[in-house]
Amino acid sequence: MSENATPDPYADPLRFGQRAQILRERRGMTQAQVADLLGVSPHTYRKIENGQQKAPGIETVLRLAEILRVRDLADLTGRPEARVDLFVGPGHPRLTAVKAAIDGFPLTNRVEPPPVAHLEARLHAAWKARHASMNHREAIGALLPDLIRDAQALVRHCGSAVERRAAQALLAQTYSLAQFFLAYQPDSYLLWRAAERGMIAAQESEDPHAIGVASWLLAQAHRDSGSRHYDAADLVNLEAIRFLKPLLPEASDDVLAIAGALEFELGYTAARRQETGTAWRHWDKANDIAARLPETYYHPVTSFSHAVMRAHAVTVAVELRQGGESVRQAARAEQSVIKSRPRRARHRIEEARGYQLDNQPDVAVASLEKAYEAAPETIRYNGYAKAILLEEIESTQAPRRRRAADLAGKVGLLTA
Template structure:
């Protein structure tokens, strides 16, 4: 042993070992992982064994995207990661986050304040969802509304006397927690997001309302998939779809729409796993569900509708890393028909992913610029957009490098 060594020194974990740990944690074979970013299983094995050196930043970013590694240091190690932007799938903490956190954390038992009437609270929640869809700075808008909505909905649930009022109040409380999840997503407080998600599920179950239960399940599945808990996401969607089945014929458009949204969610998870057959099968089921809705119907929480199915097809193809199919689906989808600004911006980001997969960097960047014009807060918190901009900011071609760097600085993904 060298005289300079100490008994407590630990060899750093190499990139390949970290890659293998994350891959195994996600339950992915080398074949599936390799296929999702266009490499061979033998290439993955060579990187994991250390026979190949650590890839360059663009490939590291693509691996991080596939494995849903939120902090790049977890994948690269601090020795490599110190020079890299660390947060990929976590955006900045919003200025309204402390106020929303305080409202969630509060536990007022002795207040004498009277809860607002349930119909008044319902109208405020409806206006909040409408404001979210219309505003380019939607996090600021709902972050401003949420603290009072959380406090009033909690009071309403606690003060309701009759059984029917208690169920209605629990449904409204679940809807407020659903709105909070849209605000908290991709912010640096994942424990708060999970607490709100769990409260949403509990309140929804207490409401006994199929539509509200479906919303809570859809949001729980989204959270599980974003955390790469694919088995949990599948369990939530499959169980809820089975439970909703007898409610769908007579449950009205909202129940049929939330079931369709859950079918889309199941398709997204299958695509994230690399299972093309199951992914497109769920999309087909969702398409049939959308076709049973009125032409002008638009679900206020999930955006599920006829108009959004083209956008969903783009995402399925992109999650399967099928570049040509992604671009074909993007050409068919019409972003202008999506009434929600944040959902339209998200679709633009998915289009950008499609064009980058197809090797069309300039088109991808132009599409991200349109997303930024539509809803700046959407792109600032979107890990896929951040990954594209960081990758293209390393391009050897001056024009896309400068274009990507400018937008990356504007959304806070790179320092000025």
């Protein structure tokens, strides 16, 4: 290896601080940025990297892994026996088939397209299956390859501009469904292809709802790529909101809801930046939009609704690291019923993060158990849930340690 090459964090012997420095630099982050997100002074964080301070406790290690988007805890600790996937689960058995359908671009008309109404009905059924299933990747992964190929064929066979726009809207919706399957799978480039192709198809469709959904998903892809991409996430969200704003006075419930979902995404990203006032201001705006919707309404893609806005309040407080406020918001949200199983599980995980911040680890583990009951696959692929369980497996309290270990075994956390 040349003198100018970036060291390999697997190479021994490397101190914990050296590994943290290498991984931080690979993400293009400064020491000050990491220190701010970690909740310590730049001076303290500098001492961690320089080895002038003993290796931090597991809570700090896991928080640092989260900030640096470390996919395997061994990358940070240098301990192969602690090899744990934190942010990306093992590839789903149906990933290969879904990937082949997304990557394929047939240039001939060998595939006979289905009638538009038939494809619409299949997509509607797929979204229902996604929300109702305890293991939504299995449910939609079985449907996606044929849906993708048929939607692509429908676009190719269009005979008029009107037909083509309608077909592009269905193709955009299909790519949106694919992104829910691809999230936390070990192929981030495939997720980006689906997100960008979905955005292009939505723009070609000129359908406001399709454009809003594609923007919502593309913004999330940017935000989840790390802090350097937060501005890009905001840019996508803001542009979509500006596009939809003139339509809102007479908009359908679905268009109104996607506008609200986009508004909340701005708040979510602000919370990630620790911008408290901005985060809650966007939550308020999104909540005002939700208030215009019927009490029983649920957006078919995002689950945006009265109930989910209460769950979103928990997320904002958690991202701002406000433990007490997270718990208060969780208590308010407890009265709400989130119909989507994976979304309900995601809320329980956010709730668990809040209880962990508030030093209530037993309640945090109980919340993760509820997440598992709602949708085992959701918790299996969620890095935050894994981080909490990994911490509580080491608890000095035997009952909590046993509960955490039991759940960790169910989700495959410690599987080699």
